[in-house]
Amino acid sequence: TQLLEQSPQFLSIQEGENLTVYCNSSSVFSSLQWYRQEPGEGPVLLVTVVTGGEVKKLKRLTFQFGDARKDSSLHITAAQPGDTGLYLCAGNTQGGSEKLVFGKGTKLTVNP
């Protein structure tokens, strides 16, 4: 069972466009992380959100954690070719073994 659903699975846009990717679940997470992975490399941590409703900004990237801590979104403003990569969300499950669960990712291509 996939606990974290990411959408869209693939996204191809032109440089300068805005985009939003989503990470949804029926489970509640104590925290949620976003990673970006470039081809041939390991994922790199972008941000961690902890509080329901929390919004964090990283330059042109805006991350939001849902009020109920079941979903999150990543918005990129004025996308650049350097934003190309696989964006993964990962949730830390509550009340148990503190296991980290990853979504399958959104593959973003920004064309110059």
Add this chain to the structure above:
Amino acid sequence: KAGVTQTPRYLIKTRGQQVTLSCSPISGHRSVSWYQQTPGQGLQFLFEYFSETQRNKGNFPGRFSGRQFSNSRSEMNVSTLELGDSALYLCASSSWVGYEQYFGPGTRLTVT
């Protein structure tokens, strides 16, 4: 501070053989997790070690095993390799179980 290192970076093995992959975590990190990444299945959790003890385990057959040493370095072993084991194997370290993951560059395993 040096990042997570994995050796070897690339490996080609024949079906039926076994393989051992190595991971050195970030200094001070006591938790090491292993993941298998394939285009079809995404990032799948194999197991997590903390202070030489396996804390969490994914849904993989017993052919996949791991261990962690007293210096937090970890190894992963796959016995009786199958073609479907071809994948990128990623190691990640963190300061605590289930916390933010810092990934290595991965080992690309090809089984022929």
